[in-house]
Amino acid sequence: MLPIARSGPGGASFMEAFFTATSAICVTGLVVVDTPTYWTPFGQAVILALIQIGGFGVMSFATVLGILLARRLGLTARIMSSTETKNPGYGDMRRVLLRILATTLLIETVVAAALALRFFAGYGYGPGQAVWHGVFHAVSAFNNAGFALYTLSIMDFAADPWVNLPIVVAVVLGGLGFPVLYQLRREWRRPRRWSMNTRIVLFATVVLLGAGTVFLCAVEWSNPATLGPMRADEKLMAGFFQSTIARTAGFNSIDISAMHPVSWLGLDLLMLIGGGPAGTAGGLKVTTVAVLGFIAWTEITGGTAVHVLGKRLSRSVQRQAITVVVLALGAVTTATMALMLLHEDIGLDRILFETISAFATVGLSTGITADLSPAAQGVLIALMFLGRLGPITVATAMAARPRKALYELPKERPLIG
Amino acid sequence: MLPIARSGPGGASFMEAFFTATSAICVTGLVVVDTPTYWTPFGQAVILALIQIGGFGVMSFATVLGILLARRLGLTARIMSSTETKNPGYGDMRRVLLRILATTLLIETVVAAALALRFFAGYGYGPGQAVWHGVFHAVSAFNNAGFALYTLSIMDFAADPWVNLPIVVAVVLGGLGFPVLYQLRREWRRPRRWSMNTRIVLFATVVLLGAGTVFLCAVEWSNPATLGPMRADEKLMAGFFQSTIARTAGFNSIDISAMHPVSWLGLDLLMLIGGGPAGTAGGLKVTTVAVLGFIAWTEITGGTAVHVLGKRLSRSVQRQAITVVVLALGAVTTATMALMLLHEDIGLDRILFETISAFATVGLSTGITADLSPAAQGVLIALMFLGRLGPITVATAMAARPRKALYELPKERPLIG
Ligand SMILES: [K+]
Numbered sequence: 069m070l071p072i073a074r075s076g077p078g079g080a081s082f083m084e085a086f087f088t089a090t091s092a093i094c095v096t097g098l099v100v101v102d103t104p105t106y107w108t109p110f111g112q113a114v115i116l117a118l119i120q121i122g123g124f125g126v127m128s129f130a131t132v133l134g135i136l137l138a139r140r141l142g143l144t145a146r147i148m149s150s151t152e153t154k155n156p157g158y159g160d161m162r163r164v165l166l167r168i169l170a171t172t173l174l175i176e177t178v179v180a181a182a183l184a185l186r187f188f189a190g191y192g193y194g195p196g197q198a199v200w201h202g203v204f205h206a207v208s209a210f211n212n213a214g215f216a217l218y219t220l221s222i223m224d225f226a227a228d229p230w231v232n233l234p235i236v237v238a239v240v241l242g243g244l245g246f247p248v249l250y251q252l253r254r255e256w257r258r259p260r261r262w263s264m265n266t267r268i269v270l271f272a273t274v275v276l277l278g279a280g281t282v283f284l285c286a287v288e289w290s291n292p293a294t295l296g297p298m299r300a301d302e303k304l305m306a307g308f309f310q311s312t313i314a315r316t317a318g319f320n321s322i323d324i325s326a327m328h329p330v331s332w333l334g335l336d337l338l339m340l341i342g343g344g345p346a347g348t349a350g351g352l353k354v355t356t357v358a359v360l361g362f363i364a365w366t367e368i369t370g371g372t373a374v375h376v377l378g379k380r381l382s383r384s385v386q387r388q389a390i391t392v393v394v395l396a397l398g399a400v401t402t403a404t405m406a407l408m409l410l411h412e413d414i415g416l417d418r419i420l421f422e423t424i425s426a427f428a429t430v431g432l433s434t435g436i437t438a439d440l441s442p443a444a445q446g447v448l449i450a451l452m453f454l455g456r457l458g459p460i461t462v463a464t465a466m467a468a469r470p471r472k473a474l475y476e477l478p479k480e481r482p483l484i485g
Numbered sequence: 486m487l488p489i490a491r492s493g494p495g496g497a498s499f500m501e502a503f504f505t506a507t508s509a510i511c512v513t514g515l516v517v518v519d520t521p522t523y524w525t526p527f528g529q530a531v532i533l534a535l536i537q538i539g540g541f542g543v544m545s546f547a548t549v550l551g552i553l554l555a556r557r558l559g560l561t562a563r564i565m566s567s568t569e570t571k572n573p574g575y576g577d578m579r580r581v582l583l584r585i586l587a588t589t590l591l592i593e594t595v596v597a598a599a600l601a602l603r604f605f606a607g608y609g610y611g612p613g614q615a616v617w618h619g620v621f622h623a624v625s626a627f628n629n630a631g632f633a634l635y636t637l638s639i640m641d642f643a644a645d646p647w648v649n650l651p652i653v654v655a656v657v658l659g660g661l662g663f664p665v666l667y668q669l670r671r672e673w674r675r676p677r678r679w680s681m682n683t684r685i686v687l688f689a690t691v692v693l694l695g696a697g698t699v700f701l702c703a704v705e706w707s708n709p710a711t712l713g714p715m716r717a718d719e720k721l722m723a724g725f726f727q728s729t730i731a732r733t734a735g736f737n738s739i740d741i742s743a744m745h746p747v748s749w750l751g752l753d754l755l756m757l758i759g760g761g762p763a764g765t766a767g768g769l770k771v772t773t774v775a776v777l778g779f780i781a782w783t784e785i786t787g788g789t790a791v792h793v794l795g796k797r798l799s800r801s802v803q804r805q806a807i808t809v810v811v812l813a814l815g816a817v818t819t820a821t822m823a824l825m826l827l828h829e830d831i832g833l834d835r836i837l838f839e840t841i842s843a844f845a846t847v848g849l850s851t852g853i854t855a856d857l858s859p860a861a862q863g864v865l866i867a868l869m870f871l872g873r874l875g876p877i878t879v880a881t882a883m884a885a886r887p888r889k890a891l892y893e894l895p896k897e898r899p900l901i902g
């Protein structure tokens with residue numbers, strides 16, 4: 069990055085700039101330098117642009133791939149609303165991209181306005197600063213990036229619902245994924261027509277937010293460094309906020325580094341699961357994890373095929389979900405081992421939190437990111453790219469390949485368990 | 486346990502006795518008190534009897550279930566050698582149990598004799614003591630229990646191949662599982678007739694032992710508290726020994742608590758994978774993990790069905806493997822969280838090692854077992870039972886249930902990744 073982007077003397081180091089740019093374009097939000105003090109407004113604008121490009125890119129890429137895939141498989145895969153995919157041509161692609169853009173701008177504008185108003189009226193910011201902070205945090209939230217213009221992320225606003233709420237709304241909407249947003253806008257009155265994808269994402273979102281809030285509040289309720297000093301209603305709000313955010317966005321309103329290690333482990337799970345497919349969220353995606361859950365449930369209850377919401381779950385989707393999970397766990401485990409070898413003084417709990425945060429492009433940290441060696445930061449950079457592009461690419465590449473079974477071999481059963 | 490079992494004044498506490506008995510019958514090997522000094526020879530004999538009953542029980546249970554299942558499914562599932570399962574009647578069951586017993590006694594006798602000879606000739610034990618130590622460690626090794634009559638496990642023998650080798654042989658044979666042992670004895674000259682189960686178990690055993698040895702030696706080579714002070718050939722032997730043992734047996738010839746945390750993580754993986762099905766090993770079983778690997782490989786290479794060694798992998802076996810893994814990871818994660826809440830001072834690395842060791846009935850420890858609170862020890866007891874009986878019971882119950890598909894629903898594909 070140019071010297072003009074840095075507020076101190078001299079330019080940023082290559083590693084600082086490369087790490088920050090990767091973190092922004094992958095909408096991760098891990099930082100090695102302090103965003104508000106280290107970068108000039110120009111530098112911050114560059115970060116914001118990278119976030120917007122990265123978020124729009126991944127949402128469009130995944131949605132278009134999904135549509136192309138549906139066409140190729142000859143399925144009305146209902147990536148978009150059911151009336152939409154009858155026969156999408158390339159002209160439709162352009163329309164889809166424009167719709168994604170319009171949806172993005174609409175949500176970001178509304179959230180930015182709400183935040184700017186609050187900053188202006190409640191905190192005495194000047195109009196220009198209020199708008200800039202509103203826009204920055206709205207874009208960062210909808211794209212699930214988690215960059216903030218405050219050194220302590222948004223911890224100073226932990227008790228202010230008028231800052232928390234718009235951010236939560238933007239984060240959740242971005243994390244649902246465009247196919248869900250689109251179907252909700254078109255058919256929100258007709259839940260019976262919702263696709264399996266939409267139903268799984270909405271259901272999982274509600275369950276994970278609820279479970280995460282209860283878990284975090286239960287563990288941290290009396291922790292003097294996190295929820296302890298707050299009023300009960302503030303504790304609930306902060307717990308809800310943090311469990312929303314953990315699933316991918318990377319803001320924090322309470323001090324992550326002061327949390328109980330069990331909370332880190334709980335957040336690890338939320339981060340790893342992530343959000344909905346074809347959105348700005350990272351992680352394995354709720355649909356992937358739900359598919360594994362459905363398989364287990366079918367086996368436990370003795371079904372013959374995996375039935376979900378009145379449909380049979382495609383067998384190739386089952387295998388894809390397993391593959392994504394196997395590869396992801398392999399990547400996170402390998403990176404965790406590498407970081408442990410590079411930093412013997414940091415415990416497994418913090419390192420695992422950091423690698424999962426990078427892979428799932430969450431951006432929360434127990435505070436070790438900036439102190440890591442260049443080699444370890446390189447591992448995180450690789451993880452961010454892998455986590456951002458890996459699952460969708462792998463899943464789509466697998467699904468898109470033409471496969472013909474020319475023969476069928478006799479089957480055999482090894483012993484399991 | 487009776488006061489007579491304890492060597493000091495008074496009887497053992499309920500928790501000590503219950504934990505030790507659970508650990509013995511589940512062939513886990515975790516201990517809260519020192520086996521050689523805390524228990525009298527009578528107490529040690531009770532432990533040995535529990536190990537033998539537990540090991541024989543689980544091997545028989547799994548083998549018989551496998552055969553019954555094969556009959557029920559109408560498959561020549563080749564649990565036993567292929568000539569064997571044509572039509573096994575209940576008379577055959579008795580023969581199978583006798584064969585398991587004969588195999589057990591044969592291997593244990595040979596190993597006990599080898600060890601006793603070494604203890605007698607190399608360490609100046611009296612004949613009685615040499616035989617007792619030979620028998621105890623042979624039974625403990627073949628049943629993958631990991632109880633030892635030495636406070637430091639077998640660390641004092643780390644450099645003695647004449648003690649290491651018999652133990653490794655017994656551990657590996659026990660860990661292969663009876664179906665593999667039986668087929669090897671009957672058809673070791675005709676590998677083409679080996680079942681998928683036998684091939685997977687043998688291949689995975691070789692791969693895991695090799696990878697484990699290389700990994701442990703690489704990480705610990707210069708660690709002054711473990712391999713550091715040894716000669717190069719001793720390092721290799723100790724690394725090989727420990728990676729063999731980690732897969733389920735629970736002896737240690739080097740100091741686990743002094744290992745690099747990365748080694749713990751590597752051992753975590755080996756422990757969790759475990760040994761072959763229907764043997765004395767614990768863990769998920771190599772076949773379960775191999776099935777997931779085959780699925781991922783099939784997806785990556787673009788196959789239409791999961792083909793392994795010229796056969797198609799049964800789809801229900803695929804679902805069972807996923808279910809076993811999902812439930813196992815759930816149990817280990819829950820127990821890990823519980824232990825972290827109960828013991829805030831112990832790091833995630835040690836606690837994870839302990840819970841995986843208990844669940845996979847391995848019995849290695851970083852040294853925290855005895856210091857845990859009764860509640861935490863209760864969690865470990867539950868984990869040991871669950872780990873010993875859970876996977877096989879769940880897998881068999883799932884496989885044995887009659888299922889008829891009366892209808893087929895239209896399929897649908899949620900987005901993955
Ligand atoms: K993020």
Ligand SMILES: [K+]
Pocket residue numbers: 512513514629630631733734735846847848
């Ligand atoms: K064991």
